[in-house]
Every structure is written in C-alpha cells, then in structure tokens.
Amino acid sequence: MPADRMMPTEESADLIDLTRTIVDKELRPEVDEAERTATFPREVFRTLGRAGLLGLPYPEEYGGGGQPYEVYLQVVEEIASAWAAVGVGTSVHALSCFGPFHAGSEEQKARWLPDMLSGELLGAYCLSESHAGSDPAAMRTKAVRDGDEYVITGAKAWTTHGGHADFYKVMARTADTGGRGISCFLVPADAEGLSADPPEQKMGLMSSTTTTMVFDGVRVPAERRLGEEGQGLPIALAGLDSGRLGIAAVATGVAQGALDVAIAYAQEREAFGRPIIDHQGLAFVLADMAAAVESARATYLHAARLRDAGRPFGRQASIAKLICTDNAMKVTTDAVQVLGGAGYTRDFPVERYMRETKVMQIFEGTNQIQRLVISRDLRH
Known part of the structure; x- marks a missing residue:
C-alpha cells in the first residue's frame, strides 16, 4: 500500500501523484532487468528530468520546481520505493547541483543550472x-x-x-x-x-x-x-547536510517497498489453515516494521521542515540519516524473514532491498560519523 502522506499544498499532492504514475509505468517494469544486468538507467533520469522531478528544490528562475525540501524528499522516497539506485541517483544529482546554486556566480547559475536541473546534464x-x-x-x-x-x-x-x-x-x-x-x-x-x-x-x-x-x-x-x-570544503560540507536527508528519504522508500511486499505476502501465504498475518508472532513483526517506516519518515520530514524554515538543521539531518538507514536495514532484514525461504530467493525483491540498504548506513557519512556529528552538536 502506498505511504499515507499529508502534503503541504494541492500542487505538491499532484507531484506525488505524478511521481507514482511515472514510477509505476516507467520504473517498476525496468528495475529487475536493469539490476540483473547492471545497466545504467540514463533514459530514466531524462524522463524524471522532463517531468520536472530532478530540480524540485531549486528556484523556477533556473529551471527548478521551486518546491520545499519537505516535498522534494517525499518525491525521492516514492522513486526509491521502486528503484533504490534511481533514488540514490536523484539525490546525488541534486547534491551535484548544490555547489553551482549556492556558490556559483549569477553568470555561472544562468549558464549551467537550467540544463542541470532539467536532467539534460546528469x-x-x-x-x-x-x-x-x-x-x-x-x-x-x-x-x-x-x-x-x-x-x-x-x-x-x-x-x-x-x-x-x-x-x-x-x-x-x-x-x-x-x-x-x-x-x-x-x-x-x-x-x-x-x-x-x-x-x-x-x-x-x-x-x-x-x-x-x-x-x-x-x-x-x-x-x-x-x-x-x-572555499571548497565548506561548500562540500554544507551540501552534505542536504545530501544526508536525500539518503534518509531513499532508505525510507526502500523500507516502505519492503514493508509493502511483506504485507502482501503475509496476507496471501497460509500456514496452519489461515493467512500468516493472522498469527500474532508474525503480525507483531509487521507492526514493528510499519512503526519503523513511519517514525523514519517523521524524522527526515522534521529536519526538512527546519531547512525550509531557514533554521539550522545539521544535527537533525544526521539524526535522520542515522535513524532512517538503521531502521531500513532492520525493516528489509525482517521482510526477508517474513517471506521465509522465498525471501532469500530472487523471485521476490526483498533480498535486493536488503542488499541495497546496507550501503545507506555507509555513504554520505557513515552512521558512526553521524553519531560523532550529533554528539559534538550536543556540547553547544
């Protein structure tokens, strides 16, 4: 089942609907083969760019969508729920545009950002x-x-x-x-x-x-x-806070995808004469998975709203990256367990979700580094 979202505007709700349509029509039919053959999905990024989804958090004057980070991250989550690699790529592309937008001159912005934000330049x-x-x-x-x-x-x-x-x-x-x-x-x-x-x-x-x-x-x-x-390192580090939120959203999307598969399987698979979701031992596992996904989403959205309000959000970005990726690792591991032997095969995507999630605890700053960032901030 899709995530239950409360979007800030009607326009942003329409963006979620658009994203889900593209995900269902363009991403889900291709992901298994692309992952199996290690094929880079360049055309998928062009599709997202033409739909205006790659430049959402940047101003319209440069070809962006003029959307708050709260909205952008939920779009990223929707993408990642079907194809983690494209979700990661969307976040990386936005991070690559961060420097030109925040540190570039007006001439540099006008020259490069329109093609970057449209996805013509990845x-x-x-x-x-x-x-x-x-x-x-x-x-x-x-x-x-x-x-x-x-x-x-x-x-x-x-x-x-x-x-x-x-x-x-x-x-x-x-x-x-x-x-x-x-x-x-x-x-x-x-x-x-x-x-x-x-x-x-x-x-x-x-x-x-x-x-x-x-x-x-x-x-x-x-x-x-x-x-x-x-000025390079300050530019890089300033962008990393936003990049960490991107990975938090990706991890939450993968966890949501794993939860959806696990629930569907548990409703169909029977044991001892009834669907396995009716057995309390497994139902409680699913309940914990759902709680982990929804709490992760709330965590990254809190950090995003601070960012949108122009308030400091570095500590909250690190907390979101830590919580969302650790939760996703637990949720995807549990999803494999819910499916049992089937979860360990490639007949279902949960084994892929589990493999994909591991790196999210590592890149954009390991989760040990996130703890260091958080603890240092607590001293102030």
Whole structure:
C-alpha cells in the first residue's frame, strides 16, 4: 500500500501523484532487468528530468520546481520505493547541483543550472578518496593554477554515476593548508585526461555505476571554479547536510517497498489453515516494521521542515540519516524473514532491498560519523 502522506499544498499532492504514475509505468517494469544486468538507467533520469522531478528544490528562475525540501524528499522516497539506485541517483544529482546554486556566480547559475536541473546534464560528486573518506580534509587530489586554467591531478573514489555523468563537481587541493586549502570545480565529462576506472563490483545498487575517477592533468578553465580558492570544503560540507536527508528519504522508500511486499505476502501465504498475518508472532513483526517506516519518515520530514524554515538543521539531518538507514536495514532484514525461504530467493525483491540498504548506513557519512556529528552538536 502506498505511504499515507499529508502534503503541504494541492500542487505538491499532484507531484506525488505524478511521481507514482511515472514510477509505476516507467520504473517498476525496468528495475529487475536493469539490476540483473547492471545497466545504467540514463533514459530514466531524462524522463524524471522532463517531468520536472530532478530540480524540485531549486528556484523556477533556473529551471527548478521551486518546491520545499519537505516535498522534494517525499518525491525521492516514492522513486526509491521502486528503484533504490534511481533514488540514490536523484539525490546525488541534486547534491551535484548544490555547489553551482549556492556558490556559483549569477553568470555561472544562468549558464549551467537550467540544463542541470532539467536532467539534460546528469551530475556526479567527487569528494572521497581511497584514503580520505570520513576525513575529506586529508584529500591529495591537486588543482594547480596555470594562467587562466587549473590543472587537476589525482583520483576520486566511490563516484556515483562515474563514467556516465555529464559533469563532475570536484573538490581538489589548491593549497597545502589542510581543510582551508580545498577548492571546488565543475569538470565536464569530456575533459581531456579525465577517465573512469572499471566499476566497483558491489553488493547492491547494481544499476548505479560506482567508479574511481582519474584526473590525469585535467585542464579546467578558472571560470569553472565555484566560489573562491579555499572555499571548497565548506561548500562540500554544507551540501552534505542536504545530501544526508536525500539518503534518509531513499532508505525510507526502500523500507516502505519492503514493508509493502511483506504485507502482501503475509496476507496471501497460509500456514496452519489461515493467512500468516493472522498469527500474532508474525503480525507483531509487521507492526514493528510499519512503526519503523513511519517514525523514519517523521524524522527526515522534521529536519526538512527546519531547512525550509531557514533554521539550522545539521544535527537533525544526521539524526535522520542515522535513524532512517538503521531502521531500513532492520525493516528489509525482517521482510526477508517474513517471506521465509522465498525471501532469500530472487523471485521476490526483498533480498535486493536488503542488499541495497546496507550501503545507506555507509555513504554520505557513515552512521558512526553521524553519531560523532550529533554528539559534538550536543556540547553547544
């Protein structure tokens, strides 16, 4: 059954209806084959872009939807309930647009944002390195000024959409001054010297390509730097709070999808002469799953509403990411248990949901890092 939502406006309710229609007609029929064959769903992102769903939280003047984050995240959740990889990709694309919008000049915004927000240009985000995941200030990728250009050399790990994106938001070191020496650049995919390593062989999200991007003396015009030199890490960290909410919504969507499958199966499967949902032991498992999904949704929506109101929301974003992904891991694991042996086969999607959810406790800052962020904020 679909999530019971209370949307803030009639327009936003229509957006949910539109999203559900696209999900049912365009995503559900393709997800199993795409995940089985590890096929990147580029055309799906174009469909979402043409429907106006990729740029929802950005202003209409740049081609966005002008919607509050509360609405955008619920759209992401609906997408992820059917196809987690596309939900993750939608969140990553929005994060890739964060830098140009918040740190770009008016000329840069007018030049790049319309094609980004329409989905004609799909974005990727290059922050982590193989030795610098939770500690981005330790990055070694360098950008050296050479006249009107920068020359970028290094490698960026765990790049979602790597090799398929049209542009990469890249953090690179412009000075040897720790976190204050990092700058932000928009690198086009066709830049000479930019290449993608073979994709990672992952446990889940097979249709979402994850690679290391290699920068071998990539020349980038200085006009593609966002903000001033040294502002890269603050730009990255500011965007991560919003990105964490995106992953919280994705995780909640996957959990909702798992709950829906488990309920449907429990109503049809019989044991000892009655549907298994009528057995209290299993009914209580489903009740706990439903409570976990709805509490997760309430948690990320609270953080989103703070963001929409212009209030600090960093701690609440970390709480949402932590709660939503941990809850989703429990819900998807329980969904496999509800289906029993059938849940362990690929005849049902719950084994995929379980595999996909695990990484959500890791990326956009591990859940251990979220606890660190939360505990530090409590000291103030």
